[in-house]
Amino acid sequence: MCGIAGIFHCGTIKPVDPARIERMTDALAHRGPDGSGVWTAPGIGLGHRRLSIIDIAGSPQPMTSAHSPAVIVFNGEIYNYRELRSELAASGATFRTEGDTEVILAAYARWGVDCLSRLHGMFAFALYDGQKRELLLARDRLGVKPLFMARLADGSMAFASELKGLLAHPLLRREIDPLAVEDYLAWGYVPDHRSILSGVEKLPAGHYRILKHDTAPAAPVRWWDVSFAERRKGSxxxxxxxxxxxxxxxxxxxxxxxxxxxxxxxxxxxxxxxxxxxxxxxxxPVRTCSIGFDVAAHDExxxxxxxxxxxxxxxxxxxVGAEQFGAIDDLAAMFxxxxxxxxxxxxxxxxxxxxxxxxxxxxxxxxxxxxxGYRRQVFHAHEEQVRRLLPGSLRRSLLGPLAEIYPKADWAPRSLRLKTTLQSLAGDGGEGYASALAATPNALRQSLYTPDFARGIAGYRAEDRLIEVMQQAPARSGLDRxxxxxxxxxxxxxxxxxxxxxxxxxxxxxxxxxxxxxxxxxxxxxxxxxxxxxxxxxxxxxxxxxxxxxxxxxFRPKQGFVTPIAEWLRGPLAGEAKAISSSAALARTGWFDSRKLAGLADAHITGRSDHSRLLWQLVMLDRSLRRLGVAT
Structure with missing residues (x-):
């Protein structure tokens, strides 16, 4: 496992300063403490930090091809590299190392970008083809390994395994994308179609992108998808x-x-x-490890x-106990x-x-x-059965009003918390599932925003992107989607x-x-x-x-790796909850109504409502803003 970074000039060819690449990779040293390297040529610079896993003594990166003017920096593991190596060797390829990095170079030389479908594993890599004078950026099927990209003011495209690699580049603009704030409040993370910083992108999972010196960057191309449209037969x-x-x-x-x-x-x-x-x-004997919690109900x-x-x-x-949350700033730095x-x-x-x-x-x-395996998927499958039985007009006219008058009842047993279910059934499947997945409901988010911030996002709603994904899914059932x-x-x-x-x-x-x-x-x-x-x-x-x-x-009830954050925010972390409404970093943004934030904290601490997820989101947003030093 490793960290990669680089700079590629699009529309022109200018020298790349090796020291700049080195600063970017130094920011990723934790990803690869065992070695580092930088390679530059006109208009291109590649950097690498290595964590040695396979072929420990060999396979330094950036790695050049023995048979073509190609260079690669690679983060990940190719699990079928031995089989691919044998196949490529049978067709005449020779190898200097025992690792998987050189196999990718040989596979690209043989099959071009089609080599991606032959790679079984997790990966993000940048491969410069010196003959075509173009850079291939690629990410694995499911997005196990990350890759951030940003177009810079000098016309170059910078990329890195983590945002901190880009932050090490002096030309990166540190300006918040307000739509990403809406996404973050909805989901509790910034999804892959957006970044917290304007102008920064994430290469989507299962996509590649080709950059050329003489043209503007091309859009990412999808090379893998999974289809739920077919059904396997058999006993x-x-x-x-x-x-x-x-x-x-x-x-x-x-x-x-x-x-x-x-x-x-x-x-x-x-x-x-x-x-x-x-x-x-x-x-x-297999070496195993586990973490427990100081709240018995959450300990497995x-x-x-x-x-x-x-x-x-x-x-x-x-x-793990609540005292561990003294490491909040470390977490913010990590992500x-x-x-x-x-x-x-x-x-x-x-x-x-x-x-x-x-x-x-x-x-x-x-x-x-x-x-x-998620409860929300099981519930959604059953809700879809109800939707098939009841016409949409009946569900909207009957269940919608019921949902409005039914109490939220955070305090009640799960079986009596029907408000969310009624709201979900009143709408279509995509709306219902987006609501089930959201960390903070849309209505609550909108109630927290100041008028200026609400105008700034111009009616954008985070759930719409997820609903679009479900509508376009190659699927046969609501569970599939x-x-x-x-x-x-x-x-x-x-x-x-x-x-x-x-x-x-x-x-x-x-x-x-x-x-x-x-x-x-x-x-x-x-x-x-x-x-x-x-x-x-x-x-x-x-x-x-x-x-x-x-x-x-x-067959025991699914528990998940759930941190007892609600209990901690009412006890040893109550001070963090109270402070969020007066936080200097959040207050400077002008995004939120501070009185409403204070009310949320008070309602949670006194036990009237459970706002633990939202309060934790605000705490982490505050810490991230402090670290990023951004313009808002």
């Missing part, structure tokens, strides 16, 4: 066997490393399944301990953009724990998106961003076997009933794993 036993085959292939392919390797273990279905399949393959370490005992792993655990998934803190801590023993750790991320949106929108923007930044902050490589694209493509063809039955999501996965895991692990 339950056959589909179960095929799923298990894909799971084994995904896990074993990600166990190749020349450094110590382990796994995150929460005690949930997904991480436990990964550990079970690792234990099946490994000669030695007993389940992790049970799985560790079951497979005889070398297990390590640690507890650059505001990022309010409160599980980022324990994810960072479990990465720190893992790094004490290993350099690579496998995670269970991806199964919820691929196999319908919800999963497609999670894979294309939520996964790269939230989950993979969180894991990439927290793992790279401690120079740990995290691998996600359950995001193997062959597994994703297979899962997308499963009938709805193989994914959701009754209130049970991931039905086929749980059935397949019964040979490995006990029912109390497979």
């Amino acid at each position: 339950v036993a056959d589909l179960e066997a095929e799923l298990l085959h894909h799971l084994r292939e995904a896990v074993t392919s990600r166990m190749v490393a020349d450094v110590p390797l382990g796994a995150f273990l929460s005690g949930g279905v997904d991480s436990s399944s990964v550990v079970a399949l690792m234990a099946e393959t490994s000669r030695d 370490t007993t389940y992790a301990d049970e799985v560790a005992r079951l497979f005889g792993t070398e297990h390590h655990s640690r507890t 650059d953009e505001p990022f309010a998934d409160a599980s980022a803190l324990p994810t960072w801590r479990v990465c720190q724990l893992a790094r004490e023993n290993v350099t690579v750790a496998l995670s269970g991320d991806g199964a919820d998106e691929a196999l319908a 919800a999963q497609y949106a999670d894979l294309m929108f939520w996964l790269p923007g939230d989950i993979l961003t969180k894991v990439d930044r927290t793992s790279m902050a401690v120079s740990l490589e995290a691998r996600e076997p359950l995001l193997d694209h062959r597994l994703i493509e297979f899962a997308a063809t499963l009938p709805d009933s193989m994914r959701v039955r009754g209130r049970q999501g991931k039905w086929l996965l749980k059935r397949a794993m019964r040979r490995y895991l006990p029912d109390q692990i497979l």
Whole structure:
């Protein structure tokens, strides 16, 4: 795993200062503490920071091709590089190293941009073709590895693995995009179609972009998508066997490393399944680690301990408490953009724990998106059944008014909190799912904005982009569309961003076997009933794993890696909640009504309402603004 950065002149050819590239890569040193390099030529500069995982002594970057005037900087892992190497060698290619970077160069020389479909893994890379005098920027199918880009005032395009790499360039404008603030308040992160800074872009997952010296930058081109439009036929036993085959292939392919390797273990279905399949393959005890919480209702370490005992792993655990939030500024520095998934803190801590023993750790991320493991997906599938039975006019006229008068009832048991469900059923499926996924409802966001800020975003609503993704999904059912949106929108923007930044902050490589694209493509063809039955999501996965895991692990209520932030903001972090309305950084923006922010904090602290997610979003936004030093 590594960090990459570079500068490419579009429309002209000017020298690139190597010292400027070096400053950009120095900002990414945490991603690659084992080595660094810079390469420049007229109009192009590439930089690299290396975390050595495979071919430790070889494969320095930037790497030049032995057979063509091509140079690459690469962040990620290609899990089928040995098979590709053999295929390319059979057709005459020769290799100087034992790693996967040189295989990408050879694959490009043989197949051009079509080589992307042959690469199995996680990657973001920049490959300069000296013969064509063009730069290929590419990102993996699901966006496991990030790539930021910005057009600068001198006509160049700069790129880097993280925003902080671009921030090291003196020509980058630090001006907030107000639409990104609306996106952030809606989702708790800045999604991949936008950046917190105007003029900065993220290369979308499954896309490439070609830059040429004599023309303006071309738009990104999609090279991969997943379709939910087909349905796999076969018996339950056959589909179960095929799923298990894909799971084994995904896990074993990600166990190749020349450094110590382990796994995150929460005690949930997904991480436990990964550990079970690792234990099946490994000669030695699997090294596992887990994080617990000082609030018992959120602590899963007993389940992790049970799985560790079951497979005889070398297990390590640690507890996270509210005092750990003294590291808020460290979190803000990690993400650059505001990022309010409160599980980022324990994810960072479990990465720190893992790094004490290993350099690579496998995670269970991806199964919820691929196999319908989120409660919201299960609820959405049932809501879509109701929508099919009741005409839209009836739902709007009957359920809409009911939703208006039904109390919000944050204090009530989940089964009695019907307001959100009624609101969702009154609208169409896209509106309902966007509301379920949003961290802060649209009406609440609008109530917080000052008139000037509201005029500035000119009616823009964050949910519309997600609804558009669902409407355009290659899908057959509402469940398909919800999963497609999670894979294309939520996964790269939230989950993979969180894991990439927290793992790279401690120079740990995290691998996600359950995001193997062959597994994703297979899962997308499963009938709805193989994914959701009754209130049970991931039905086929749980059935397949019964040979490995006990029912109390497979079928206990889904908990997730949930931080007890609501309790902490009423207790040891209440001061943070109260201070948000008077924060100097937020106050200077003029975006929010300070009296309403104070009211939110008071209502949460006194227990009248649960505003923990929104308060945490505001805390993290404040910290990010302080660090970015932006114009608002």
